[in-house]
Amino acid sequence: MLSELTNKIVTAVKSFGKGKPTENQVDTILRNIRIALLESDVSLTVVKNLISSLKKKIDNKISDFGIVESEFIIESLHDEILMLLGGYEAVKNKYKKRKTSRNYVEQSSENEILEELDTENTKKTKIKHHPLNQISNFNKDLEDIVDKFSLASSDIKNEVEIPISKTENGSTPIIMxxxxxxxxxxxxxxxxxxYLSKTFNKKILVVCLDVYRPAAYKQLSILSKSGGYELIGNNDTNDINSILQEYFEFTExxxxxxxxxxxxxxxVSDNKMMLELKNIYDTVHPTECLLVMDSLSGQSTVGVAQxxxxxxxxxxxxxxxxxxxxxxGAALSLKACLNLPIKFxxxxEKIExxxxxxxxRIASVIVGRGDIENIVKKTKENFKNINTEKLQKGRTDFNEILLQLQGIKKMGNFKGIASMLPAMSGITNKINQFDDNGEIDRMISIIKSMTKKERIYPPLVITSKTRRRRICIGSGRNNRDFDKLIKFYQKTKELISKISNMKDKSSMNKIINNLFKN
Ligand SMILES: Nc1nc2c(ncn2[C@@H]2O[C@H](COP(=O)(O)OP(=O)(O)OP(=O)(O)O)[C@@H](O)[C@H]2O)c(=O)[nH]1
Structure with a gap:
């Protein structure tokens, strides 16, 4: 999603490395951002306004402090894009939260993620191949991830509102x-x-008025079998009025x-069809008229929408x-040109x-900070069995380790994650390697050979040679594999106790809930 634009923006700002570009370099950065946006088919007026507003912010910063940091440019660009997409309130709240607007970049926690981006690309970390080091690195990386999530997840909203207006008289909202x-x-x-049915438990009726393409009714009828809605329509007629009559009778x-x-x-040039649409509109009085647009059409969506x-x-x-x-191009141009929101x-191609x-989320993806919300969502799905109460108390055992290892496996081969959060690409490569070597499967099989008591009380297997021998024979693994699991357990325990000892308990609970609770 939006990878071409993201790459161009990140390259434009990063071309001078971290730190403080000169005024000439700032001009080049702005020119490159402008080109990146234009090449991404963003409307010219939108690009002009964005660049001029960004330049103003940068000039103010230079006149106040004599310099500007590349992080400031990214942060300001992020805000401009966010406002273009309709996130004005979010930007306003961010400034409110940070209290002082001038120094907001210096306080910006997410700058660390951007710095990470630079280091990941420039330092080319050598992965140490000793298995125990791999596990330590893995846990060290987990700590980094927790740090990043703690910064990022604080802004994630748990309550989601359906972006459809309520009717004034409390009648059923109608979407056209x-x-x-x-x-x-x-x-x-x-x-x-x-979506409305499964996510919000709403009762939905769909009315098919696409009478010119018989496949439309068939398509809706097949998809209705996945559950979620009832359907009114008719494959054998192109008489819209008769379907509308059935609709009125049915909803009585x-x-x-x-x-x-x-x-x-x-x-729009088809007068007959537009008249038909107007008649439908006047008959059903929709609460919301939503124009469905193909985002691949870029800024030409603006003319069509107008x-x-x-x-x-x-x-x-x-x-x-x-x-x-x-x-x-479509996402960035539509809201700005028509002052109407993108709702979904x-x-x-799948129904979900x-x-x-x-x-x-989109602004964050465009400036290269990645799709943190999506990772949190995936993590939630794959780690839903984790015992969050135990985590909050800083405790873990082999049952929990087993769930974590199974969750890691379910996250896939982590290439998808790397694309969602570029700053994590180095980390995910390591996890991939860890998984490719079969380490996770070996640890899982060792845990599965433990008794219930051993899983709940890890010191039993850590201290007893006889138990260790029995488990190794039972799982077909050797002492080395066993040591790796113990090391993994100890490191994870340290990490969990570090999280639970965070001074700010409310933010610790929020991270755990955001990551693991449904
Ligand atoms: N990849 C992808 N394909 C989509 C998406 N939405 C729709 N499609 C595909 O686009 C094609 C056209 O979708 P339809 O829903 O039939 O389009 P329509 O606007 O109802 O078509 P008409 O009734 O002829 O105007 C189908 O093959 C869909 O599977 C999407 O978000 N992503």
Whole structure:
């Protein structure tokens, strides 16, 4: 997601290394950011405004302090992008939190992540191959990860609100999906219904008014089997009025939390089709008209959105195919040009590939800080069995170690994680190597050969040679493998007790909850 733009932005700012670029170098950095944005198909007006605002901030900094740090440039760019995407409140809150706006970069905890980016790329750490060192390094890296998460996760919201307006009289909100042919309306209608149903436990009715493409009804009907929504429509008619009549009769007797209308794809120049859309609008009175746009269309989405908005009052956008979009031109241009929010993004072909648009997450990805939220989400899924109460008390045993090792395996081969959080690429390579060598499987098999008592009370196996011999024979492993597991256990215990001894208990609990609790 947005990898091309991210690479160009990171290269533009990092081309002069860390530290303090000269004024000439700042000009080059700004020029390179401008080129990166234009090449990513961001609207020219948007780019001009962004660069001018960024330049103003940098000039103010130089006139106050005589210098500007590259971290300041990244931080300011992040804020500008965040505001472009609709995250004005988030930027305002950040300044409020940091109390002083002038020195905010010096206080910026996330700068460490950026520094890490530099070091990861320049120092080329040699991995020591001795297995015990590997385990120590692994645990040292885990500490780094915990540090980074503790900085980053404090900003992650646990409460998610559905970005659909409530009706004034408390009636069921009606969402109307519209857009060009093939932009992804039907797939997205099913995804949205599924998302609202599965994530928020809402009762959903979908009405298929895409009567010109028989496959649309069939598609919605097949997808409705995954659960999540009821469907009204008819494969055998292209009479919209008869479907609407059925809808009114049906909703007289049945109540829903949300109703979603899928409409046929159309261009604004097709008067007949636009008149039909206007009639649907006037008949069903939607609470939200969401224009479904293909993010691969870049800034040309702006013109299309303006045309639709001149005929049907839009309330926001859903961007599809974000999974294939490496440039982000549509996301960065739409909100700024129309002053309407992007409400959801679709990032794949599967029914669960839809999420609420989160400007902070996208801004963070664009400036190279990675997709921390996604990692936290993945971590939560894969480590959901971890006993958080024990963690909070700083305790662990072999049962917990087993769950952690199984969680690490489930995280996949970590290449995906490296792409979500570039600063972690060095770490994930090490974990990959650790996994490739079969270390994790060997440790798992040793733990599985322990008795219940031994798993709960690790000193039993650490001190007893007979138990060690029996476990090694039972698991088919040798003394060396056994030592590696013990070392891993001891290091993990140290790390966990370090987390639980954090002075700020509330932030420690928040990290643990953010990472491991569903
Ligand atoms: N990779 C990817 N493919 C998507 C996404 N959303 C939709 N698609 C695919 O895009 C194609 C078109 O999607 P539809 O939902 O049929 O598009 P539509 O706008 O309803 O089409 P019309 O009714 O003809 O206007 C399908 O093959 C979808 O699987 C997405 O977020 N990512």
């Amino acid at each position: 999906m519209l857009g060009l042919q093939g932009s992804g309306k039907t797939t997205t209608t099913a995804k949205l219904a599924y 007797k049945n109540k829903y939390d949300f109703i979603i209308f899928d409409t046929a794809g159309r261009t 045309e639709f908005n001149s005929i049907i009052k839009l309330d926001g956008f859903i961007l599809t195919r974000i999974d294939s979009d490496t440039r982000g 993004i679709a990032n794949g 590939d839809l999420e609420i648009f989160n400007p902070e």
